[in-house]
Amino acid sequence: MSAPTVPDTTRRSARPRVGGTHLTGLARLLRLALRRDRLVLSAWVVGIGVIGVSSVGGVTQRFASEAERTSAAAFSADNPISRVFNGPAGGADLGALAFTESFVILAVLVAVMAIQAVVRHTRAEEDAGRAELLGSAAVGRHARLVTAWVVAAIACSTAGLVYTATMLGSGLAPAGSLAAGAALAAVGLVFAGVATVTAQAFSSARAATGAGVAALGGAFLLRAVGDLGGEVADGGTVLVSAWPSWLSPLGWGQQVRPFLDDRWWVVVVAVLASAALVAAAAVLSARRDLGVGILPARRGPDRAPRSLRGVFGLAWRLQRGTLLAWGIGLSIIGTSFGAVGEGVEELLAENQELADVLASAAPGSSPTDTFFAFTMTLLGIAVGAFVVQSLLRLRGEEAGGRLEPVLASAVSRVRWMASHLVIAIAGSAVLLLVVGVTTGAAYIAASGADTSAMGGIVGAALTQIPAAWVLGGLTVLAFAVVPRWTAAVGWSAVGFTFVVGQLGDALDLPQAVGNLSPFTHIPAMPAVDPDPLPLLVLSAVAVVSTLVGVAILRRRDLAIAA
Amino acid sequence: MQDAIRTRDLTKSFGEVRALDGVDLTVRTGEVHGFLGPNGAGKSTTMRTLLGLLRGDGGEVELLGGDPWRDAVSLHRRLAYVPGDVHLWPNLTGGEAIDLLGDLRGGVDRSRRDQLLERFDLDPTKRCSAYSKGNRQKVALVAGFAADVELYLLDEPTSGLDPLMLSVFQDVVREVKVAGRTVLLSSHILSEAEALCDRVSIIRRGRIVESGSLADLRHLTRTTLRIRTSRPLEGLEKWPGIHEVQRDGDETSFVVDADHLAAVVRDVGDHGVIALTSNPPTLEQLFMHHYGDDLGATTAVVA
Numbered sequence: 001m002s003a004p005t006v007p008d009t010t011r012r013s014a015r016p017r018v019g020g021t022h023l024t025g026l027a028r029l030l031r032l033a034l035r036r037d038r039l040v041l042s043a044w045v046v047g048i049g050v051i052g053v054s055s056v057g058g059v060t061q062r063f064a065s066e067a068e069r070t071s072a073a074a075f076s077a078d079n080p081i082s083r084v085f086n087g088p089a090g091g092a093d094l095g096a097l098a099f100t101e102s103f104v105i106l107a108v109l110v111a112v113m114a115i116q117a118v119v120r121h122t123r124a125e126e127d128a129g130r131a132e133l134l135g136s137a138a139v140g141r142h143a144r145l146v147t148a149w150v151v152a153a154i155a156c157s158t159a160g161l162v163y164t165a166t167m168l169g170s171g172l173a174p175a176g177s178l179a180a181g182a183a184l185a186a187v188g189l190v191f192a193g194v195a196t197v198t199a200q201a202f203s204s205a206r207a208a209t210g211a212g213v214a215a216l217g218g219a220f221l222l223r224a225v226g227d228l229g230g231e232v233a234d235g236g237t238v239l240v241s242a243w244p245s246w247l248s249p250l251g252w253g254q255q256v257r258p259f260l261d262d263r264w265w266v267v268v269v270a271v272l273a274s275a276a277l278v279a280a281a282a283v284l285s286a287r288r289d290l291g292v293g294i295l296p297a298r299r300g301p302d303r304a305p306r307s308l309r310g311v312f313g314l315a316w317r318l319q320r321g322t323l324l325a326w327g328i329g330l331s332i333i334g335t336s337f338g339a340v341g342e343g344v345e346e347l348l349a350e351n352q353e354l355a356d357v358l359a360s361a362a363p364g365s366s367p368t369d370t371f372f373a374f375t376m377t378l379l380g381i382a383v384g385a386f387v388v389q390s391l392l393r394l395r396g397e398e399a400g401g402r403l404e405p406v407l408a409s410a411v412s413r414v415r416w417m418a419s420h421l422v423i424a425i426a427g428s429a430v431l432l433l434v435v436g437v438t439t440g441a442a443y444i445a446a447s448g449a450d451t452s453a454m455g456g457i458v459g460a461a462l463t464q465i466p467a468a469w470v471l472g473g474l475t476v477l478a479f480a481v482v483p484r485w486t487a488a489v490g491w492s493a494v495g496f497t498f499v500v501g502q503l504g505d506a507l508d509l510p511q512a513v514g515n516l517s518p519f520t521h522i523p524a525m526p527a528v529d530p531d532p533l534p535l536l537v538l539s540a541v542a543v544v545s546t547l548v549g550v551a552i553l554r555r556r557d558l559a560i561a562a
Numbered sequence: 563m564q565d566a567i568r569t570r571d572l573t574k575s576f577g578e579v580r581a582l583d584g585v586d587l588t589v590r591t592g593e594v595h596g597f598l599g600p601n602g603a604g605k606s607t608t609m610r611t612l613l614g615l616l617r618g619d620g621g622e623v624e625l626l627g628g629d630p631w632r633d634a635v636s637l638h639r640r641l642a643y644v645p646g647d648v649h650l651w652p653n654l655t656g657g658e659a660i661d662l663l664g665d666l667r668g669g670v671d672r673s674r675r676d677q678l679l680e681r682f683d684l685d686p687t688k689r690c691s692a693y694s695k696g697n698r699q700k701v702a703l704v705a706g707f708a709a710d711v712e713l714y715l716l717d718e719p720t721s722g723l724d725p726l727m728l729s730v731f732q733d734v735v736r737e738v739k740v741a742g743r744t745v746l747l748s749s750h751i752l753s754e755a756e757a758l759c760d761r762v763s764i765i766r767r768g769r770i771v772e773s774g775s776l777a778d779l780r781h782l783t784r785t786t787l788r789i790r791t792s793r794p795l796e797g798l799e800k801w802p803g804i805h806e807v808q809r810d811g812d813e814t815s816f817v818v819d820a821d822h823l824a825a826v827v828r829d830v831g832d833h834g835v836i837a838l839t840s841n842p843p844t845l846e847q848l849f850m851h852h853y854g855d856d857l858g859a860t861t862a863v864v865a
Contacts, residue, residue, distance in 0.1 A: 302686040304661030401649030408643040409666035558615045
């Protein structure tokens, strides 16, 4: 009755489209997703860019002559460690050397970025209940899924473009630079596709991300096996990978072989694979309900086991997975560092830059000892990152509202903090012991060195403990004083020690800045004899800052949303 | 008997915001005390201060004869807390969370726990991440009521429960009351408080504006009368203490201020009463009595 008064034109435009497609609302969802992700994805791309610049720049400045490049490529094609960690050598071209040295780390980072982005916009949205709200609006069945994939694709392409630009900036050939950027983006794209599938299969964001990262780990292993079993060709400067490398999306990126033959068809294969994965995810998504996974959520015990009783049991339950993951990761890294220990002298002959860095750390000692001193600092910082991560649980529990019911029971604040501190402190000691033992065992097994070498390497690992604890003390202090900034303070501290430890010489940092990192003060065992004084001072700093943090926490209000 | 909870002039500010502005709250031992107010009035802040999670800026707080900030741990053994917004560990099952929370307080009564699980119809084998809001609330309720304690602090414990579970909840609260326990029940659902509470306190903008038994509070406000008389009630509007007069044939309805009720009933009697119904004020009306000006202000803005 009232309708005819409305002008015809507005009626047509205001009328909702009946039906719509499976992708209705894609453009709006995409704008929303990009807006929500603008900071986190920018940070990822910038971080990846910085690593790319330093890695590519390092290679392009290092080699002056054709002979040097040929010898470096031949070494890289032949050396097993280089095959495992850098992948197949692609000839003596400067661009190929830069690609081989920089690609694996960048591709792993781009893949993790893509997995996280996809899960953030699919499964995590369902966990948070926001997907339900969107699903009730005029949004097509597959619009959210495709949005997530497109967001990841945009981020991966941007990272690829930055990589290309970096290579062009270093004066490398345009065709190869372009192929290298495409290879990087393609790897990210495949893992974005993998994550669209894991997000359908698993019923929590954690599990979906975990499965995606596990797939990435599998891809790394496959291509490591394939590259180890590869054959040297083309005068010894090119490695032709064996078939397992072709089963790995990470391997596909390397098989593009930029600066050698720019095989673009491999990029096409990767893009098609990504599209196929998204299509599979769409099929899975249509066959399940919102909020649940294809794989049913596991049921658990209806009663708490004895091990979960008490606040220490809870802390262990919350932290054991993290500790185990770190233990496995650090064992693998320790084993590989130990295995290369023997080849260090040979490696240093090839790499004057690294030789200079090592020599400046402990003049006059053997290259192998200096190498282990250097790697133990690196692994000490990694364990420092574990300490920070495990103590960030404190803030996570508080901010997540799970601390409130714990402190409303008969648990004091000191006891609650102690439960997590024990795991961070003891866990870091255990991890460094594992690092020392795996490194030492692999070194002795690979080089046939005397078993007495074990003592020096384990000692070098354990001397890192006080420095790792200092990072923990700082995190506890931040948690007590500026709870909302705990994560920022903790991770900045880890990042700072990493920059000082790894790039301090390259960046020509003033000694005063370097001295701010606790790891600077750790004696460079096994290259030098341990001096107990700095270890005692660092331990005291760690203990005092932790105790002050605990004392402040006893007095402050819980920082929880009202 | 000693009061279970007593605060005197309790204040608490968060930066510029004064969340508690002199709260005087008394909860007697053995009563179910309703703590009423809209969101943001200071209910949760008061609860958290009573638990020693927040520290009051000024005033006094006494809980079970102790200082909730200083004696937190020993006092918490004697009380159970159910928050309104329940957050649980996603990778623990509901059963594990209930046992853990009970254990942290000092022990769980197994048979009571299992009986509550059944009454609240909760599956304890699901992971907490898989629970709906209502089910997370049930986890907290089972964990809370499985504890054999003197005092139950319940902060809007029924949000997310369906009507069936609401009645289970009310039964359980009545049982603990019969067992002589004290309950402080914060809510903005007035019918819930009416059904359960011996006494209520109404909080508004960080102050207790009214406190007492429902009977006490009803004295403070107006009763609705609906009357049929043989002779018309002429000039009723001009009688003292009478408001909102409405006439429908020979039936008249109006509200009377509490302190004029006796006089009005006497005078109405002279007009030949045929039928009379009287409705005591609901908690709703008590509430509106205190928040009416806020609503008026809101309406004015909208208008």
